[in-house]
Amino acid sequence: MTGGQERTDGGFGTDHELAARLATEAGELLLGVRVEFADATAAERKDAGDKRAHDFLMAALSAERPDDAVLSEEATAEEHANTARLSAERVWIVDPLDGTREFSELGREDWAVHVALWQSGELVAGAVALPAQGVTLATPDVPPPPAGPAAPRIIVSRTRPPAIALAVREALNGTLVEMGSAGAKVAAVVQGVADAYVHGGGQYEWDSAAPVAVARAAGLFTSRLDGSVLRYNQADVLLPDLIVCRPELADAILAVTTAH
Structure with a gap:
């Protein structure tokens, strides 16, 4: 990764460090919302979490990168x-807050916070916080996953595979x-x-930008179902499909996805 990773505006650290810190702090805020709204309805808990994060x-x-643009899921139309x-x-x-359903179900850990930076056509930094697990995965140094079993484990939505x-x-x-949450799914890989x-099944840029940045830093393969490159900061923010996998599985998976 190149570009924004070296920026240190205002003494706040590199973009990698900023992404990791903000994702982590937003996650800590969300854990507090869960406690505060423990006796509220699931809908009230979701709304409070989305808005506060x-x-x-x-x-x-705005304070730490005032010259940069922001695309957030929770922005207005x-x-x-x-x-x-x-x-x-x-x-x-x-x-x-990625995985609002899971966030609203007290005790579930498969929800996330995504913070990514796109610069000059590329994702250059990203962080995925898994607050209920006490984990933040962040570029540039993401360890590759350990060896997997002979039968690959394919991760899917728990409600709509x-x-x-x-x-x-x-x-x-x-x-x-x-599992829930796109961020939690990619983190699992x-x-x-x-x-x-x-x-x-349909996603938007904010669903995959940070997870894809982290996956690439870990040496994983990422693409659209047809094998094309995932592109961000487009006029149409719909980015409905993706593959994130161990590189040795990519050809076998693409043989299936490109045939459908």
């Missing part, structure tokens, strides 16, 4: 439609691992809990 990240990035970011050199792509992932599982004689994440 978004407000925190927007204020922090008008902010999403603002095309100014398309001409910006640097754009932070954040998901303040896509047909393409089931086809990959069958073709590779693998097993399924169910990075950590060696699973071997591949194959998604075809």
Whole structure:
């Protein structure tokens, strides 16, 4: 990774360090929201978590990288439609709370905070915090996962496993691992809990930007289902499919996904 990783505006550290710190601090804030809203409804807990994490990240990035643009899942429709970011050199792509369903279910650990930086056409820094696990995975130094079993573990949504992932599982004689949150799924591949994440059910840039940055830093393969490059800071923020897997599985997985 190049570019933004060396920026040290205002003495706040490199972009890698900033992404890791903000993701971690937003996660700590969200753990506090869980405690505060323990007796509230799941919907109230979701809404409070989304808003507070978004407000925190927007204020922090405004203070520490005031010249950069930001694309957040929780921005208003008008902010999403603002095309100014398309001409910006640097754009932070954040998901303040990835996996709101899991966050709202007290005791679940498979939710995340995503903070990524796109610069001049590339993801150059990223962090995925898993607050309930006490873990933050951040560029530039992400250890590769340990060796996996002979039968690859394909990670899927616990509520809506896509047909393409089931086809990959069958073709590779693998097993399924169910989990929420795109960030938690990619983190599971990075950590060696699973071997591949194959998604075809619809996502947006903020769902995968930070996880993909972290996965690439760990030496994992990433692409669209058709094998094309994942592109960020586009006019249309829909980025509906992706593959994140151990590099040795990429050809076998692409043989399935490109045939469908």
